[in-house]
Amino acid sequence: MSETKNADTAVDTTALAASGMIGSGQEGGVLDQARAYIQRVRGGDMGVLPAVAGFVVLCILFAVLSPYFMTDRNFANLLTQAASYVMLAMALVFVILLGEIDLSAGVTAGVAMSIFVVLSNPGGIAMNWILALILSLLTGVAIGAFIGFFVARVGIPSFVVTLGLFLGFQGLQLLIIGTGGLYRIQQPEILAIQNNNLPVWGGWLMLAVMLLISGGTAVLDRRRRVRAGVPNRTVVLVWIKLGVILVIGGLFVALLNQNRGQVNYLAGKVVGGNVIEGVPIVVPITLAILWAGTFMLDRTRFGRYLYAIGGNPEAARRAGIKVVGIKWAAFGICSTLAVVSGFFTASQIGSVDASFGRDIVLFGVAAAVVGGVSLFGGRGRLIHGAVGALVIAVITNGLGLLNLGGGVNYLVTGGVLILAATVDAVSRVRGGGSLTR
Amino acid sequence: MDEPIIELSDIKKSFGPVSVLKGVSLKAYPGKITALVGDNGAGKSTLIKGLAGVQPYDSGVVNFNGTPVHLTNPREASALGIEVVYQDLALCDNLDIVQNMFLGREETSFGTFDEGEMERQASETLQSLSVRTVKSVRQRVSSLSGGQRQTVAIARSVLKSAKVVILDEPTAALGVAQTEQVLNLVKRLADQGVAVIMISHNLVDVFQVADYISVLYLGQMVAEIQTKDTTSDDVVGYITGSKTYTGVSA
Ligand SMILES: Nc1ncnc2c1ncn2[C@@H]1O[C@H](COP(=O)(O)OP(=O)(O)O)[C@@H](O)[C@H]1O
Ligand SMILES: [Mg+2]
Numbered sequence: 001m002s003e004t005k006n007a008d009t010a011v012d013t014t015a016l017a018a019s020g021m022i023g024s025g026q027e028g029g030v031l032d033q034a035r036a037y038i039q040r041v042r043g044g045d046m047g048v049l050p051a052v053a054g055f056v057v058l059c060i061l062f063a064v065l066s067p068y069f070m071t072d073r074n075f076a077n078l079l080t081q082a083a084s085y086v087m088l089a090m091a092l093v094f095v096i097l098l099g100e101i102d103l104s105a106g107v108t109a110g111v112a113m114s115i116f117v118v119l120s121n122p123g124g125i126a127m128n129w130i131l132a133l134i135l136s137l138l139t140g141v142a143i144g145a146f147i148g149f150f151v152a153r154v155g156i157p158s159f160v161v162t163l164g165l166f167l168g169f170q171g172l173q174l175l176i177i178g179t180g181g182l183y184r185i186q187q188p189e190i191l192a193i194q195n196n197n198l199p200v201w202g203g204w205l206m207l208a209v210m211l212l213i214s215g216g217t218a219v220l221d222r223r224r225r226v227r228a229g230v231p232n233r234t235v236v237l238v239w240i241k242l243g244v245i246l247v248i249g250g251l252f253v254a255l256l257n258q259n260r261g262q263v264n265y266l267a268g269k270v271v272g273g274n275v276i277e278g279v280p281i282v283v284p285i286t287l288a289i290l291w292a293g294t295f296m297l298d299r300t301r302f303g304r305y306l307y308a309i310g311g312n313p314e315a316a317r318r319a320g321i322k323v324v325g326i327k328w329a330a331f332g333i334c335s336t337l338a339v340v341s342g343f344f345t346a347s348q349i350g351s352v353d354a355s356f357g358r359d360i361v362l363f364g365v366a367a368a369v370v371g372g373v374s375l376f377g378g379r380g381r382l383i384h385g386a387v388g389a390l391v392i393a394v395i396t397n398g399l400g401l402l403n404l405g406g407g408v409n410y411l412v413t414g415g416v417l418i419l420a421a422t423v424d425a426v427s428r429v430r431g432g433g434s435l436t437r
Numbered sequence: 438m439d440e441p442i443i444e445l446s447d448i449k450k451s452f453g454p455v456s457v458l459k460g461v462s463l464k465a466y467p468g469k470i471t472a473l474v475g476d477n478g479a480g481k482s483t484l485i486k487g488l489a490g491v492q493p494y495d496s497g498v499v500n501f502n503g504t505p506v507h508l509t510n511p512r513e514a515s516a517l518g519i520e521v522v523y524q525d526l527a528l529c530d531n532l533d534i535v536q537n538m539f540l541g542r543e544e545t546s547f548g549t550f551d552e553g554e555m556e557r558q559a560s561e562t563l564q565s566l567s568v569r570t571v572k573s574v575r576q577r578v579s580s581l582s583g584g585q586r587q588t589v590a591i592a593r594s595v596l597k598s599a600k601v602v603i604l605d606e607p608t609a610a611l612g613v614a615q616t617e618q619v620l621n622l623v624k625r626l627a628d629q630g631v632a633v634i635m636i637s638h639n640l641v642d643v644f645q646v647a648d649y650i651s652v653l654y655l656g657q658m659v660a661e662i663q664t665k666d667t668t669s670d671d672v673v674g675y676i677t678g679s680k681t682y683t684g685v686s687a
Contacts, residue, residue, distance in 0.1 A: 018512070022560045022563050022564060022568070022571055022572070022573065022574050023572060024535075024556050024560070024573055024574050025573040025575040025576070026575070031613075043580070045577075066685045115483045117631065192604055204475040221552070221553075223545070224552070224553045224554070225552070225553035225556075226553075227553065227554075228551065228554040228557045228562070229551030229553075229557055230553045230557050256593045284528055295549075298549065299550050300549060300550070301543060301545070303544065304532075304536065304540070304550070305530060307529070307531060307538075308529045308532060308540055310531065311528045311529035311530050311531035311532060312527070312528065312530065313526040314525075314527065315529050315540070316529070316540070316541075318491065318511060318521075318527045318542040319511075319527070319540040319541030319542075320510075320511050320512045320515065321540070321541050378529070378530070378531035379531055420469065
């Protein structure tokens with residue numbers, strides 16, 4: 001790493017240098033910002049870009065290959081299929097940022113869902129479903145604390161602890177549910193997560209809330225910076241961001257608000273059918289958790305320390321950060337969100353059996369990596385996990401429409417994973433980093 | 438002469454059967470640079486880790502401004518205004534300069550970060566140290582050169598008006614130009630009234646900036662001298678044990 005290289009990756013701040021003030025990369029107009037962004041990308045800091053590109057390419061590919069892909073109904077299907085992966089990938093990001101892993105996240109969801117169905121099933125204990133839901137989420141918290149204890153306190157590698165739990169929890173699930181057992185989900189509220197939709201106005205309200213939150217935080221942030229006397233990025237960027245949310249979000253809501261139900265025709269006239277329209281309920285739930293988690297990671301001590309520990313645990317310790325506590329909390333959040341992902345899956349397939357959650361975890365890890373989260377820790381965001389999960393889900397969805405089932409699906413998903421990791425590694429080496437971090 | 442802000446006496450520390458510090462004394466004065474020299478394994482890092490609260494001493498007295506203090510964790514040392522810049526740089530590559538400088542002591546309002554405030558303070562601190570090599574305080578540390586990293590680490594140590602800054606071999610990994618930059622930075626720290634303790638292997642550096650030189654030899658402080666009263670040859674003698682200091686203690 002040489003001085004000259006830094007000179008040309010930095011933003012042009014010659015005007016500031018004259019005043020003795022050190023820049024912050026916020027100066028200049030839209031073009032300066034765009035240039036700085038391109039330089040960051042070329043410097044190996046590609047973020048979610050490759051995953052978004054991959055998603056778009058796959059969508060175009062499947063749209064060309066299958067007439068069903070670009071339909072309203074498939075679009076909604078894709079989102080509901082992706083939801084469990086998205087939630088699981090976001091859960092895993094919390095521990096992957098630490099440079100840890102949770103191989104038991106899937107079966108953690110399995111155990112918690114087994115407990116949920118056994119407790120809430122009308123033919124059995126018939127506990128109030130809300131109470132059962134809280135208890136199964138608490139199961140997630142407890143499992144996370146259990147993992148955190150062995151990883152952070154005892155000092156066993158998380159790979160080993162969670163591999164042990166991956167095996168053990170499959171047994172626990174069998175014991176709770178019984179060999180060959182299968183519980184149908186009977187609570188309409190749980191089934192509604194994946195199978196019911198917001199009313200048409202609800203989708204627009206959701207979009208309005210998103211715009212409000214995004215615009216509101218931008219205004220507050222800018223006010224704080226003004227108060228501190230440091231420059232703000234040009235306000236045009238705020239409008240661009242809001243514009244992007246408005247256009248993409250608007251398209252998204254408009255598409256989902258189309259009636260995608262069955263319409264029966266007789267002699268050219270509509271004679272019946274069913275109406276299915278609106279944004280699936282799982283979407284606002286996922287967006288809310290994505291927003292809350294991102295807020296925590298970007299703007300609170302907990303989040304900052306998570307990144308610091310992932311980047312250099314010894315530096316974090318010397319800075320006075322309570323590393324054990326932070327690790328503990330991260331595993332707790334991961335397991336709890338994994339249970340949320342379990343609810344999404346259960347809602348979608350309508351049942352819980354003894355193998356529930358066994359196969360999903362590696363897809364979650366793959367999604368995070370495809371999205372651009374570094375398994376070495378310290379790099380990545382929740383949105384990366386979410387977009388990576390969409391890529392994984394679109395592969396399954398598209399290949400399914402082409403009648404290319406299991407075998408091809410696994411091969412393609414694996415290939416995409418390795419491709420994503422390669423893009424990441426190569427871009428970082430080109431950016432002057434090393435292959436190991 | 439000024440009163441020392443830090444005065445260690447009869448400091449002892451062992452690791453199991455190995456006695457590393459055998460009753461060491463050390464003084465540091467506001468606005469002065471005290472160089473701590475000694476051969477590999479003499480116990481220099483161990484001595485300053487105790488001052489940082491990272492690795493408490495077994496016994497001995499630490500006087501801070503004339504009052505005895507107990508330093509058992511980094512926060513206590515930090516609260517007194519004692520900051521350490523470690524040999525192996527304690528920065529997070531994946532965070533930017535501001536984030537590193539404020540790590541563990543972020544400015545918040547309503548429970549969330551006040552990034553603007555942190556950015557301003559970071560920028561002002563770098564300016565007060567006349568740092569010119571850093572282009573943007575929002576650069577990731579991974580994109581910085583060794584000298585720039587050392588600069589950030591030192592700036593981090595003075596951010597919260599430190600009274601004592603301890604530098605463990607701040608120039609060990611640097612080239613000539615960058616060493617010069619960092620030594621200038623060290624002088625500016627002292628000019629601001631900070632008591633600086635600098636561990637170094639390089640006697641040229643030491644004679645260039647230090648006001649006092651303390652020599653550690655096999656876990657014992659064998660000389661505490663004013664730089665102007667000694668020569669490089671003498672100091673080499675004390676470090677290697679081939680010469681015994683006979684003068685009056687500084
Ligand atoms: N944590 C430790 N455990 C055991 N021995 C240690 C430890 N830290 C330092 N030592 C020993 O103490 C001696 C002094 O080490 P150190 O203070 O690092 O020396 P210096 O910084 O002067 O080169 C060395 O012999 C080293 O091996
Ligand atoms: Mg040392």
